[in-house]
Amino acid sequence: MKLDSNNHSVFSLNYHLILCIKYRKKVLTDEISDYAKVIFERIGENYHVTLSEWNHDNDHIHVLFKAHPNTELSKFINAYKSASSR
Secondary structure (H helix, E strand, O other), X not given: OOOEEOOOOEEOEEEEEEEEOHHHXXXXXXXXXXXXXXXXXXXXHHOOEEEEXXXXXXXXXXXXXXXXXXXXXXXXXXHHHHHHHO
């Protein structure tokens, strides 16, 4: 296992995020998933978030990502959801 480090600490913070479509409607296609993944990676650069794994089904998306301890996850998720919903 590879550990990340700052000046005074060593860490490995992995998160599993599941994004569900409202009413679990089956609307996700490969093109929509790829577009959402590109947005995730672009916004993640600003918040020091790196994508580890991305999988989707017709009605939800599984995201595995790594983050730094000083990352404000609520602000990152809010920015991602507002950007991807457009």
